[in-house]
Amino acid sequence: MKKKDLREEEIPVKNIRRRTILSFVVFFVLMGFAIAGWKWLNRQDTSDGALKPLRAVLNENEKINSAIEGRNHLVKEYPKSKADKNVRVNGDVGMGDDFMVDTWELTVNRHPESNSPDSVLHLNMDEIRKLPFKNLIFDFKCVEGWSQITNWGGTKFSDFLIRYHLGTHSGKAPDPSHPEDMYKYVGLMTPDSAYYVGIDMQSIMHSQTILAYEMNDSILPKNQGAPLRLIIPIKYGIKSIKRIGYIYFSDTRPKDYWFERGYDYDAAL
Ligand SMILES: Nc1nc2c(c(=O)[nH]1)N[C@H]1C(S)=C(S)[C@@H](COP(=O)(O)O)O[C@H]1N2
Ligand SMILES: [Mo]
Numbered sequence: 369m370k371k372k373d374l375r376e377e378e379i380p381v382k383n384i385r386r387r388t389i390l391s392f393v394v395f396f397v398l399m400g401f402a403i404a405g406w407k408w409l410n411r412q413d414t415s416d417g418a419l420k421p422l423r424a425v426l427n428e429n430e431k432i433n434s435a436i437e438g439r440n441h442l443v444k445e446y447p448k449s450k451a452d453k454n455v456r457v458n459g460d461v462g463m464g465d466d467f468m469v470d471t472w473e474l475t476v477n478r479h480p481e482s483n484s485p486d487s488v489l490h491l492n493m494d495e496i497r498k499l500p501f502k503n504l505i506f507d508f509k510c511v512e513g514w515s516q517i518t519n520w521g522g523t524k525f526s527d528f529l530i531r532y533h534l535g536t537h538s539g540k541a542p543d544p545s546h547p548e549d550m551y552k553y554v555g556l557m558t559p560d561s562a563y564y565v566g567i568d569m570q571s572i573m574h575s576q577t578i579l580a581y582e583m584n585d586s587i588l589p590k591n592q593g594a595p596l597r598l599i600i601p602i603k604y605g606i607k608s609i610k611r612i613g614y615i616y617f618s619d620t621r622p623k624d625y626w627f628e629r630g631y632d633y634d635a636a637l
Contacts, residue, residue: 418630440570440574441602442575442576443506443507443576443601443602443637444506444507445504445505445506445576446505446506446507446517447505448505448519450505450517451505451517451518451519451584452516452517452518453584455516455518455583455584455592456514456516457591457592458510458512458605459563459605459606459610460591461558461562461563461625462557462558462559462560462561462562462563462564462610462611463558463563463591463593463610463611464560464562467559467560467611469590469594469595472492472493472559472595472596472613473490473491473492474490474491474492474496474596474612474613474614474615475488475489475490475613475614475615476488476489476490476491476532476534476614476615476616477489477614477615477616477617478534478539478617479537479617480551480616480617480618480619489532489534491532493581493595493596496523496528496579496581496596497581499523499524499527499528499531500523500524500527501521501522501523502521502522502523502524502578503519503520503521504519504520504521504522504576504578504580504599504601505517505518505519505520506518506576506601507601508601508605508608509604509605509637510604510605510606511604511605511606511626511631511635518583519583519584519585520578520580520582520583520599521580521581521582521583521585522578522579522580522581522582522596522599523578523579524575524577524578524579525572525573525574525577525578525579525598526542526572526573526574526575526577528579529541529542529572529573530542534615534617535550535551535554535569535572535617536549536550536551537549537550537551542573550569551569551617551618551619552568552569552618552619552620553566553567553568553569553617553618553619553620553621553622554566554567554569554572554615554616554617554618554622555567555614555615555616555617555618555622555623556598556609556612556614556615556622557609557612557613557614558609558610558611558612558613559611559613559614560613561613561614563609563610563625564609564622564623564624564625565598565606565607565609565622565624565625565626566618566621566622566623566624566627566633567600567603567607568634571600571602571603571636572600574600574602576600576601576602577598577599577600577601577602578598578599578600579596579597579598579599579612580593580596580597580598580599581594581595581596581597592610593609593610593611593612594611595611596611596612597609597610597611597612598610598612601637602636602637603634603635603636603637604635604636604637606625606626606631606635607635621633
């Protein structure tokens, strides 16, 4: 008997039909799971700016970031010649036209939820300028994907806290040998409260975190946050708030504009 070529062998029609039905059943079952999964994800709580299961991943990332990297590494600094003269302007939340640089003052609340007159401090630029000067040229990175080497001048945030005895429960100057006395977070807001960030104390005390009032060795332009902005190179640009109006301290996370919109709270590089 001649061996039949396997390819020529006819698969009974009944068999084909059964396989077709089976693959459709499998397809619809998988589709069902996918749709149910998507619906489940979208039913999850979004109160802290991202779907809860996704937020859980971001929170894990945050822990890993601070455990591995630490918050104390120094960001690379550049010579002045490398600094871009054409500095990009990005983000205008809280940057409305109805603002007078000349009558600006910084309001600092020494303790959370406290409005007693002796816990509120008002400072002007003359007082800020008396603090030691620090120049900083680094690669400014935005989460949107661009970066630019820019030149800033101001005062270290840590010098500001030390000079005005801020950031501690006791009201004494911050002391590295008493970390338990420090508040866990610093909150910063624009004068109209439209843009706001929260930053962990360790990152605020970092030696490259500055309150900046100069750019390219000249007075800070209005659209870059005059008279005073934050420059925090160990984090993405979203944390470098322009036009600071209020500073306060807290042991719980201060509200944060981009965190509420789904970014991770730390925004560490
Ligand atoms: N007040 C205020 N500060 C802000 C923003 C903003 O929208 N409003 N945007 C942030 C973002 S996303 C970036 S990348 C930097 C951009 O700073 P630049 O405009 O000096 O480039 O500012 C940050 N600070
Ligand atoms: Mo940004």
